[in-house]
Amino acid sequence: MEIKELGHVVLYVRDLNRSAHFYGEVLGWRRLTSNGGPAMPVAAFSAPSNRTHHELLLIEVGPDAAALPSGRRVGMYHFGVKIGDSDDELRAALAQLREAGVPILGAGDHGITRSLYIADPDGNEIELYIDVPDVDWRSDPSLLYSPVKPLRL
Template sequence: MEVKELGHIVLYVRNLERSVRFYRDVLGWRQILPDGDKGRDVLPVPVAAFAAPSGRTHHELLLIEVGEDAAGLPRGRRVGLYHFGLKVGDSDDELREAVRTLQEAGVPILGASDHTVTHSVYIADPDGNEIELYIDVPGVNWREDPTLIASPIKPLRL
């Protein structure tokens, strides 16, 4: 077997409507489900599916509502998902625009890093799932030298 690519991410969320507003209205994902009355009864729980505007695949993010009383993510060292990365462009100007959008929406920036191959800012969704928003740094050829991903992490100044 050979994995060809990362296909999609599925997240449990407390409040589907709140999470849809975040992923659709703040991050700009294209919502594909539910689409009007289509898809409302697909699963026995409320869900929403999204695809990136690139149309790379059928869906890249699925949200499943589990209710406001669901346990939160544990803090500190733990096993499981740390964060997932979303590419927002190929230039620092595009990353700056993303930061402006986040600030206008009141989304706190948790951190910013220069990883040599990427410039990244870190945020959390309404349920505390950490997200890295990044750009590939122009002129850095990580395809020819994959070890560049292990470069020392530096503070990012946009």
């Protein structure tokens, strides 16, 4: 077997409308479906690039669902979403996030990428990143393990 690419992420959310607003209106994903119905309230999203049938699926589990535990735990840490290839695109995203009142959990210069970290309304962490121009990580895969430096925009 050979993995070709990461296809999609599926998240359980407490409130489908709240999460759909966050992913659609704040982050700019294109919503593909409406509420899936009473048996399974869902919403699917894709990037404007239309790369694949869907990249994100939200499934509503209701307000009584258990919260993600804090601290070190087994499970997903975050998922990354590429938003461009320039610091200007990252600056624009930072301004949009601030305007929308989304807290920035962290920021870092990874050498090959520059990243902002945020959380969705249910606490799922998301890395918004740009690829650093002119860094050839394919020729030198060790660059993936460069120490993280403070992000300077």
